[in-house]
Amino acid sequence: MEAPPLAAEETENAVIVRTFYRYRAAQDESVTRTYRAF
Structure with missing residues (x-):
């Protein structure tokens, strides 16, 4: 019963890390780009 919440948390963390x-x-x-401008 504890697996689904952990999986959801893992997915949420993965999205945060990717973002x-x-x-x-x-x-x-x-x-x-800023350094190239100078």
Whole structure:
């Protein structure tokens, strides 16, 4: 009975991690563009 909640939590964490890395990648990309502008 404890498996479904754990699976749901795991999925939620995976989404958070994926969103975080996507945000970081976008940030790094904008920083790189800024440095290229100078």
